[in-house]
Amino acid sequence: xxxxxxxxxxxxxxxxxxxxxxxxxxxxxxxxxxxxxxxxxxxxxxxxxxxxxxxxxxxxxxxxxxxxxxxxxxxxxxxxxxxxxxxxxxxxxxxxxxxxxxxxxxxxxxxxxxxxxxxxxxxxxxxxxxxxxxxxxxxxxxxxxxxxxxxxxxxxxxxxxxxxxxxxxxxxxxxxxxxxxxxxxxxxxxxxxxxxxxxxxxxxxxxxxxxxxxxxxxxxxxxxxxxxxxxxxxxxxxxxxxxxxxxxxxxxxxxxxxxxxxxxxxxxxxxxxxxxxxxxxxxxxxxxxxxxxxxxxxxxxxxxxxxxxxxxxxxxxxxxx
Amino acid sequence: xxxxxxxxxxxxxxxxxxxxxxxxxxxxxxxxxxxxxxxxxxxxxxxxxxxxxxxxxxxxxxxxxxxxxxxxxxxxxxxxxxxxxxxx
Numbered sequence: 047x048x049x050x051x052x053x054x055x056x057x058x059x060x061x062x063x064x065x066x067x068x069x070x071x072x073x074x075x076x077x078x079x080x081x082x083x084x085x086x087x088x089x090x091x092x093x094x095x096x097x098x099x100x101x102x103x104x105x106x107x108x109x110x111x112x113x114x115x116x117x118x119x120x121x122x123x124x125x126x127x128x129x130x131x132x133x134x135x136x137x138x139x140x141x142x143x144x145x146x147x148x149x150x151x152x153x154x155x156x157x158x159x160x161x162x163x164x165x166x167x168x169x170x171x172x173x174x175x176x177x178x179x180x181x182x183x184x185x186x187x188x189x190x191x192x193x194x195x196x197x198x199x200x201x202x203x204x205x206x207x208x209x210x211x212x213x214x215x216x217x218x219x220x221x222x223x224x225x226x227x228x229x230x231x232x233x234x235x236x237x238x239x240x241x242x243x244x245x246x247x248x249x250x251x252x253x254x255x256x257x258x259x260x261x262x263x264x265x266x267x268x269x270x271x272x273x274x275x276x277x278x279x280x281x282x283x284x285x286x287x288x289x290x291x292x293x294x295x296x297x298x299x300x301x302x303x304x305x306x307x308x309x310x311x312x313x314x315x316x317x318x319x320x321x322x323x324x325x326x327x328x329x330x331x332x333x334x335x336x337x338x339x340x341x342x343x344x345x346x347x348x349x350x351x352x353x354x355x356x357x358x359x360x361x362x363x364x365x366x367x
Numbered sequence: 368x369x370x371x372x373x374x375x376x377x378x379x380x381x382x383x384x385x386x387x388x389x390x391x392x393x394x395x396x397x398x399x400x401x402x403x404x405x406x407x408x409x410x411x412x413x414x415x416x417x418x419x420x421x422x423x424x425x426x427x428x429x430x431x432x433x434x435x436x437x438x439x440x441x442x443x444x445x446x447x448x449x450x451x452x453x454x455x
Contacts, residue, residue, distance in 0.1 A: 299387045299391065300384070300387045302387075348383060351383065351419070352382050355419055355422060356380075358422055359423075
């Protein structure tokens with residue numbers, strides 16, 4: 047995964063349209079690649095933290111770095127210059143970002159000019175700016191995968207509907223939309239693992255809210271059902287697997303034991319729904335979404351029923367004795 | 368039609384888990400109708416809620432009734448399952 051500095055600036059500023067920026071030095075370096083989502087600090091150059099340094103990092107220059115810089119410059123100007131140029135040659139940075147009102151030291155400016163490293167000042171407070179960049183880069187560099195299926199929001203739960211082609215994923219999603227639930231994406235779902243260990247699903251940028259319904263053709267969901275019927279992205283809470291009813295397969299009858307699957311290393315509950323003519327799949331998906339919410343709030347219906355039964359049997363036994 | 372009497376040996380009786388195991392086994396005979404009789408009450412052996420409703424405790428005697436293509440095999444396997452404490 048690589049991100050060109052030019053694209054970074056373009057995307058970052060179109061996302062946070064309040065910000066303005068100024069390229070102080072190194073205009074030619076806007077073709078550099080950012081290769082990692084970690085933000086490096088200028089002080090790691092002085093500390094010679096080789097493990098922290100690599101090619102194509104985004105550096106953040108803050109007030110502490112300026113103080114450190116001035117102190118070192120007073121001590122020994124030439125050694126500081128050599129030290130930094132050595133590091134810049136070994137591990138060329140992709141971009142150096144400064145927060146508002148911060149004036150970079152003359153020496154550093156010259157070095158950026160020499161190695162054509164974009165030195166960019168963004169009009170935003172240091173803390174907020176660092177946070178915004180962190181979130182942006184994490185989002186861009188998050189591990190992701192593409193899945194064949196539908197992502198819908200049912201009663202607030204993000205459900206990833208999967209199954210073999212022709213099993214009726216799109217039809218189930220369509221019926222859910224008609225019942226007032228929301229479509230995030232049909233056919234192609236892009237899943238990203240976000241920090242905080244959860245999965246986010248979205249669609250392809252080109253045709254996110256279009257659907258292909260066999261027999262009807264292409265439909266435009268927000269135009270047909272209203273903008274409330276769609277969503278851009280949604281956290282994935284569970285996977286629904288639609289499966290052809292197989293007599294030899296034993297389907298869950300109780301729901302006492304939960305099944306899980308690993309998607310991008312994150313544990314996701316899986317609900318297997320056998321499909322057979324006459325089964326109301328959207329209705330079952332709606333119910334499983336509600337039951338999942340109930341389980342998350344600590345109420346397991348199967349467990350409750352079992353407890354009642356066990357209690358009842360024990361009391362009957364007591365009478366018998 | 369075949370019938371067989373069995374006694375529940377499970378210490379805790381038939382709670383949700385053994386009920387599910389029994390129902391799963393009974394459901395693997397789609398062409399055979401299987402019922403459970405106890406104290407004059409007859410329920411469908413392919414329904415979990417039906418079996419749990421009987422609240423079968425340790426020592427309860429039940430009659431498994433099967434009718435259809437595979438009645439002999441069904442009765443045999445289901446009674447073995449009960450005698451083996453549902454393989455739990």
